[in-house]
Amino acid sequence: MQPLISRTPGRGSSREFESRVLAVDPIMGDAILLIVSAPERVVQRLQAGQFFNIACRFPGSFDPLLRRPYSVYRVDRQASSLTFLVRPFGRGSAWLAERQPGERLDMLGPLGNAYVISPRAQRALMLAGGVGVAPLVMLSDEAAERGLDVVFVMGAATESGLLPASELRGSIEYLVATDDGSRGHRGLVTEVIADYVPWADQIFACGPEPMYRTLRAVADPLRINLKPKVHISVERGMACGLGACLGCVVETSRGMIASCVQGPVFDMDEVIM
């Protein structure tokens, strides 16, 4: 969990900052990669799975009111930049997907906890559904750098929605599934992972909630004593992003937990779904 209290109680340095759009690159059909500047203090401590709440409106406007949470797709610590994967879907993401280089964005973050790769892990299975691929790209970079064997499985409706293989490190084994069979396995990602569940030391997933229910159904019979551990990132609409409003809770065996602070990454076994 990210420490929320600075050294002097109640007297913090601001996690709200203005960033500048550096580049916009199309990817995965109608989505874009939005590359933005960020302060060095932000990129240095950033971990895979953490997110930023981005104000998706012009300065002075209050509509749409709530910031939108975006987990980080990639970090460039030398260039002090962050990359987000944005697919126009609702009013906020549509606004964000139209931004141009040079424009300014009001950011709050980094927020939330992170995916943690165990120091003992040697083999990682990553499971991505659609734009849920974003934090797993950053995580797979880290896993590859640490020398882990990584199997990366991605599912999308059709071929154009898949992550290009060139976005992943060369050492990573990349498998895909599409609903229409236009590329890779025809069907769900969860249908191609059976061999890899017992193989993996850790499983990391990010996608829509139905994917997690299927993942649980497929993986649980193959896991022994709930190993390997499965960590999932749970998406919730939210207001503050700081654990104050409690509008983004996830029901767990520990109670109602704010997904913005004690999540978005959860041990799948404790999430009630």
Place this chain on the structure above:
Amino acid sequence: MTAVAGPDLSVDLAPRNPRELRLSNPIIAASGCFGYGEEYAGVIDVQRLGAFVSKGITPERRKGNPMPRIIESPAGMLNAIGLQNPGIHGFVKKYPPLWQAWTVPAIVNISAEAVEDYAMMAAMLDEQPGIAAIEINVSCPNIARGGYCFGWDPEMSAEVTRAVRAVTTLPIIVKLSPGAADIVSVAAAVEDAGADAISLINTLVGMAIDVRGRKPLLVFLAGASAIQIGTAIFVDPGLPIRLVDDLAAWLDEEGFSSVDQIVGIANDGFRLGERHVLSAWEAAGA
């Protein structure tokens, strides 16, 4: 940066209470929108607020409502959090010790469904360090009266206030319910029952909240001694601190030396020159 030589922004929300509720400025983070203060500690300088109000605390721990709890509306939001909180016993173990080291006054919001439960919580809070005042949320169903909302009825609101007053000398703020048929008579009743201040108002039922900026100034002119900032904090956490600075700057420009000088002057046209009124309206963006 604190305005050292600037106008006096301090206000006392409980002038008739020997314990006072003296705030260094009149900007307060509203209950429900600011957690327990620590959540915003990494984002703004919490100690610069006039005060903050905790999330609503109940006699027992509450799990809150199922999701979804928040729905965005055009330029606003609806919420149904359901008073998720650790309960008064869990609360007193955790937060008063933390707040004791803080300089910003912490106000505790309490909610209950029976008069004796309000009193029980107030009595517990009275013994705690680190608490500046109690804010009573009367927008709760009174189980003894078939679930009729305390805050809709002057006598029921007064009964809660009296019960709390009887067990604590802490300043009491009653947060009035917008559902009251006659909110003025509720305000008068709770004042008679021992409330030091009232706050207006709890969340409107099923209605979007307007967060458009700088209206607070008008609220002072209309007679408020302090203002609470709610939903706007979620999307613009720096807003309350900017308001403190803006208020000081406006007072300075207009030649006022304290907030006290502008409270209620819109109701007293003779004390406020036309120039000041226009300036306030412009500053408020109205």
